[in-house]
Amino acid sequence: MGTIKTSNKIKKILVADDDPDIVDATVLILEEFGYQVVSTVNGATIYKMKKDFPDLLLLDIWMSGQDGREICKFLKKKELTKNIPIIMMSASSDIAQSAEESGADDFIAKPFDMDILLDKIAKYVGTVD
Amino acid sequence: MGKTMREAFPELKSQGYYEMVEKVFDTGQPAYGNEYPAMMDRKNDGTLEQVFFNFVYQATYNVYGAVDGIAIYGVEITDQVLARKNAEASEERFRSMIENSTDAIQLVGPEGNILYTSASIKNVLGYTPEELQGLGVIPFLHPDDLAYFTKNLTELLSEPKKQITFQYRVKHKDGSWAWLETTGVNHLNTPNINALVGNFRNITERKKYEEELRYQKTLLEAQREVSPEGVLVVSPDGKMASYNKRFTKMWKFSEKLMMEGKDELALQAATKELENPETFIERVIEIYNSHKPSFDVLHFKDGRVFDRHGSPIIGDDGTDYGYVWFFQDVTERKRLESQKDEFISIASHELKTPVTSIKSFGQVLRVRFKKEGNDSAAELLGKMDAQVNKLTNLIGDLLDVTKIETGHVQHNNNYFEFDDLVTELVEEMQRTTDKHALLQKGKTNKRIYADRERIGQVLTNLISNAIKYSPHTDKIIIHSSTGNGNVKVCVEDFGVGIPKEKLDKVFERFFRVSGPGKDTFPGLGLGLYISSEIVKRQNGRIWVESTVGKGSVFCFTLPIKAIDR
Numbered sequence: 001m002g003t004i005k006t007s008n009k010i011k012k013i014l015v016a017d018d019d020p021d022i023v024d025a026t027v028l029i030l031e032e033f034g035y036q037v038v039s040t041v042n043g044a045t046i047y048k049m050k051k052d053f054p055d056l057l058l059l060d061i062w063m064s065g066q067d068g069r070e071i072c073k074f075l076k077k078k079e080l081t082k083n084i085p086i087i088m089m090s091a092s093s094d095i096a097q098s099a100e101e102s103g104a105d106d107f108i109a110k111p112f113d114m115d116i117l118l119d120k121i122a123k124y125v126g127t128v129d
Numbered sequence: 130m131g132k133t134m135r136e137a138f139p140e141l142k143s144q145g146y147y148e149m150v151e152k153v154f155d156t157g158q159p160a161y162g163n164e165y166p167a168m169m170d171r172k173n174d175g176t177l178e179q180v181f182f183n184f185v186y187q188a189t190y191n192v193y194g195a196v197d198g199i200a201i202y203g204v205e206i207t208d209q210v211l212a213r214k215n216a217e218a219s220e221e222r223f224r225s226m227i228e229n230s231t232d233a234i235q236l237v238g239p240e241g242n243i244l245y246t247s248a249s250i251k252n253v254l255g256y257t258p259e260e261l262q263g264l265g266v267i268p269f270l271h272p273d274d275l276a277y278f279t280k281n282l283t284e285l286l287s288e289p290k291k292q293i294t295f296q297y298r299v300k301h302k303d304g305s306w307a308w309l310e311t312t313g314v315n316h317l318n319t320p321n322i323n324a325l326v327g328n329f330r331n332i333t334e335r336k337k338y339e340e341e342l343r344y345q346k347t348l349l350e351a352q353r354e355v356s357p358e359g360v361l362v363v364s365p366d367g368k369m370a371s372y373n374k375r376f377t378k379m380w381k382f383s384e385k386l387m388m389e390g391k392d393e394l395a396l397q398a399a400t401k402e403l404e405n406p407e408t409f410i411e412r413v414i415e416i417y418n419s420h421k422p423s424f425d426v427l428h429f430k431d432g433r434v435f436d437r438h439g440s441p442i443i444g445d446d447g448t449d450y451g452y453v454w455f456f457q458d459v460t461e462r463k464r465l466e467s468q469k470d471e472f473i474s475i476a477s478h479e480l481k482t483p484v485t486s487i488k489s490f491g492q493v494l495r496v497r498f499k500k501e502g503n504d505s506a507a508e509l510l511g512k513m514d515a516q517v518n519k520l521t522n523l524i525g526d527l528l529d530v531t532k533i534e535t536g537h538v539q540h541n542n543n544y545f546e547f548d549d550l551v552t553e554l555v556e557e558m559q560r561t562t563d564k565h566a567l568l569q570k571g572k573t574n575k576r577i578y579a580d581r582e583r584i585g586q587v588l589t590n591l592i593s594n595a596i597k598y599s600p601h602t603d604k605i606i607i608h609s610s611t612g613n614g615n616v617k618v619c620v621e622d623f624g625v626g627i628p629k630e631k632l633d634k635v636f637e638r639f640f641r642v643s644g645p646g647k648d649t650f651p652g653l654g655l656g657l658y659i660s661s662e663i664v665k666r667q668n669g670r671i672w673v674e675s676t677v678g679k680g681s682v683f684c685f686t687l688p689i690k691a692i693d694r
Contacts, residue, residue, distance in 0.1 A: 019482050025489030032493050062478070091481035092474075093528060096541050096582065111485035111521050114492035 011125045014054035015039040016046060016071075017089070018064040022110075026058065029114055033127070046071050053084060055125045061090040061098055069102035076103040085124035140170045140177060150199055153186045157196050160186040162203075164210050181210040231331070236324035239317055241265050244324055253309070253331045255302025271298035271306055281313075285325065291315045296332065308336040359456035362442070363392045363417075365449050379435070379456055404428040417452060426459075433460045470535050477528040481521065488517045515561060526655040530638070533662045540580040540666060547577050547616050547687075548609060554585055555607055558592045564603055565596055571609040573616040575689050579667050584687065587660040587671075591620040591683045594656065599624025599680065615669070615686035623680035627673065635673055636661040660685075 013035050015026045023039045030037045038054060040046065043066025046057075057075070061068035068088060075081040088099040091110040099107035106120055118127075135147060144167055149160050162184040168177040184203035191197040227234060228248040236245040242265055246258040270278055274297035281295045294312045301307040310332045316322040353360050359376035363369060369390045377387055381402070386394055396413060400406035409427065416423045416439055423439040436457040442450040495510035532538045552569065559567045595605045602623040610617050627635060634640050639654040664671040664685045675681035 019486075021486040022482060022489075025486045025493075028493050029489055032496060091478045091485070093525070093532075094539055097539060100541075110481050111488045111517065114489065114496075 010034065010036055011056070012036045012038060012052075012054045013056045013058060013121065013125070014046075015058045016043065016063065016068075017041065017058075017060035018043070018062070018066075019060075022060070026117075029117065030121070033118055035121070035125075042066075043068070043071055047074065049081075053081060055084070056121060057084055057086045058121075059086055059088050059104070061088055061092060061095065069098055072102040072104050087120055087124075138169070140168060144168065149186060153188050153199050154196055157188045157190075159188065162186075164206065178207075180205055180207045182206065233329045235261075235327045235329065236322070237266060237327060238324055241267065250329075253329050254299065254307060269299040271300075274298050285313050285315050286317075289315055289318045296336075305333075307331050308333045356455075357457070359454075361395075361454045361456070362451055363454070364451040367392045369395060370451060376456065379458060402429050402431070404430055420449070427456075433458060434463050435459065466535065470531055470537070473528060473531045477524050480524050484517060484521055484524070488514065488521075491517065518561075523653065526653060526659060529659045530655050533659065538662070538666060540583060542578055542580050544576050544578050545581045547573050547575050550581060550585055551588065551607065551609055551618060554588050554592065558589065558596070561593070562596050565599070565605050566603060567592065568604065568606045569609070570606055573609050573611050575611060575616050577616055577687055577689055579687055580663075583663045584667065587663050587685060588618065588620075590656040590660045591618075591685075594683070595620050595622035595624070595681075597652070598622060602680070611689070613686075614689055616689060617684060617686045619682050619684040621680065621682045626677040626679055626681055627675040628677055629675075632673060632675060636671065 013030055015023055015030070015037060016039070017023050017026070018041050020041055023041060027037045027039055043063035046059075059068050059072060063071070068090070072086050072088065075084060075086065085105045086103075088095060088102070088104040088107040089110055089112065090098065090107070092098070093109075095107050095109055098104075105124065108117055108120055134150065135142070138146070141147065146167070149162075152158075153160050162182055164181045164183065167180050167182065169180050170177055171180070182203050183206055184201060187200045187202070188196045189198040189200055229252075230247070230249045231252055233250040233253040234245075234247040235243060235250070238244050242263055243261045246256075246261045248258055250256055250258055250261065267275070277295070278297050281293055285291050285293050292312065292314045294310065296308060296310045298306040298308055308331070310330045312328045314326045316324055316326050353371070353373045354375075356373060356375065359379040360371070360373045361369060361376050362371040369387065369392055372387070376382075380395070380399060382395060382398060386398060396410060400409060403409050405428070412425060420441045420443070422441070423437075425437045425439075427435040427437055429435070436459050438455040438457075440453055442453055444450060491510050491513050495507050495514070498504075498507040498510065529538070555567050555569050592605065592607070599605065599622040604623060606621040608617075608619040608621065631640075636657050638658045640657065641652060641654040661671045664687070667687055669685055669687040671683070671685040673681055673683050
């Protein structure tokens with residue numbers, strides 16, 4: 001935990017969620033469709049991220065001990081990371097508002113449909129095949 | 130002199146005098162008159178006066194023994210007669226007053242025996258004076274009042290002219306106990322009376338009313354004090370006319386403030402405790418002026434929350450008796466409510482998390498089976514996915530209902546193409562059914578300002594209901610149109626329909642339609658309730674037309690022009 005796992009695929013997507021099962025499931029989908037996926041269950045690792053930035057961040061709002069909205073605002077403020085597309089995800093119904101307030105590019109409600117998730121990701125980084 | 134009697138006193142005609150004289154003349158027998166009345170013109174001016182005479186008409190005889198004249202010895206006694214008659218009338222009036230009064234008078238001798246009772250005792254206790262004459266008073270008394278009566282009697286006897294008023298019970302002629310109020314005066318030493326004089330009044334009815342009043346008052350006090358709410362009654366002139374201990378305690382009002390009893394001062398003291406003092410006073414004045422029932426929630430600086438109910442107190446005859454307030458401390462209830470809301474919010478979040486994993490794994494597996502050409506396995510996983518969606522919707526509904534009830538529904542309004550939303554959802558819903566064809570008719574060509582996601586939720590609910598409640602038909606029509614500044618969508622099915630008497634209940638919580646036979650349809654009965662609440666909050670209207678066995682049409686409208694709240 002606390003490290004970013006890497007797999008050898010083309011576009012790199014960072015999945016950040018404090019629930020390892022969600023991380024597993026999401027990584028499974030994204031890898032199935034050819035993306036390079038890194039993941040973390042700890043929000044603090046994102047703050048420490050200095051290099052090897054992902055092409056897109058899939059960010060949960062309720063990270064244990066960390067607020068996804070604050071992480072989003074932090075990344076959007078910094079020159080190096082402000083252009084990384086961020087898709088917020090949450091099982092809370094006020095996700096649309098949270099995403100807008102924290103400057104995220106898009107959002108997706110849990111439980112999400114695989115097709116919708118893939119459509120949203122493709123919109124920012126394109127498909128792999 | 131020298132005139133005949135008829136000539137001298139013509140006014141005496143037909144008063145019997147002439148006839149009397151003639152009779153004495155004819156018979157020789159004397160005639161007597163005692164207070165004999167006559168009308169006479171004594172002043173010779175034509176006016177007749179009532180006069181009275183005592184007289185003797187005595188025949189005189191000549192030497193032959195024949196009547197030759199009449200000697201009249203007459204005395205006019207008019208003044209004496211009139212004076213006596215006046216006295217008699219006055220006494221009669223006085224007696225009549227005593228005898229017919231609702232009060233009775235009794236004279237009791239020094240030994241306690243009844244000397245005189247006025248006839249009106251019949252009205253007071255049912256006896257005649259004769260029945261009581263000579264009897265003692267004590268045997269008539271209620272045993273419980275004996276000591277009290279004796280004490281008063283002793284006091285009455287203690288000095289001459291002493292006067293006492295007291296109340297006690299005595300036996301009525303009909304056997305019941307009657308309450309008497311007696312004013313007794315000690316006239317034992319007063320010449321010509323030499324008795325205790327009692328004036329009685331029957332106050333049994335009054336006692337009954339007093340007792341009823343006392344009962345009502347006690348009851349009211351008991352109810353007021355046992356009430357879990359603080360109670361305050363303010364009179365029309367602004368006095369705190371009645372309140373319970375809880376009221377004083379809840380508001381932490383000082384004893385001094387309550388003693389002064391001025392509502393105005395209490396209101397001022399209350400403002401120091403409240404979060405919105407200005408609106409509090411304004412509202413109270415508004416309520417007092419309205420003379421109408423009221424309900425408000427009061428928030429305290431210390432975090433307490435009171436529900437306040439009020440009602441005017443108006444008598445049967447329209448008399449204004451003021452205003453009554455009930456205060457209920459709902460702080461704990463509110464805390465539990467917010468705890469419940471928080472719990473449901475967390476619970477639904479936690480439920481959604483494993484569902485997200487299940488759904489993702491299922492969808493990935495489905496893709497893999499498809500790639501391998503295992504279509505039947507892929508199909509099973511598709512069905513599993515549909516069930517997961519249902520589960521997700523149920524969790525969402527539960528959360529929505531909680532939010533609606535606590536007023537926490539958030540609307541994120543934005544401009545969007547209404548027709549695009551309809552098309553998108555019709556296509557999405559078509560994927561959930563093989564049996565029904567969803568036909569889209571009409572267009573609005575409007576961009577509206579609303580919560581796209583929530584409106585989508587309404588339309589999804591209406592279409593999925595149409596599918597669910599038309600298991601034996603295969604067509605559902607979605608009509609779009611505009612009119613009166615609104616966009617309108619109707620979802621028409623040809624299914625089981627809804628009985629007329631239940632039409633007004635379909636938008637209530639937990640309502641469910643049962644089909645023909647004993648068909649039942651699954652669901653919590655929350656969807657339409659949530660939909661109608663969403664449409665209402667978006668300033669729209671939702672309604673239904675339906676015929677049993679023919680199908681239903683659910684429609685809703687939304688304003689095209691933005692009404693942002």
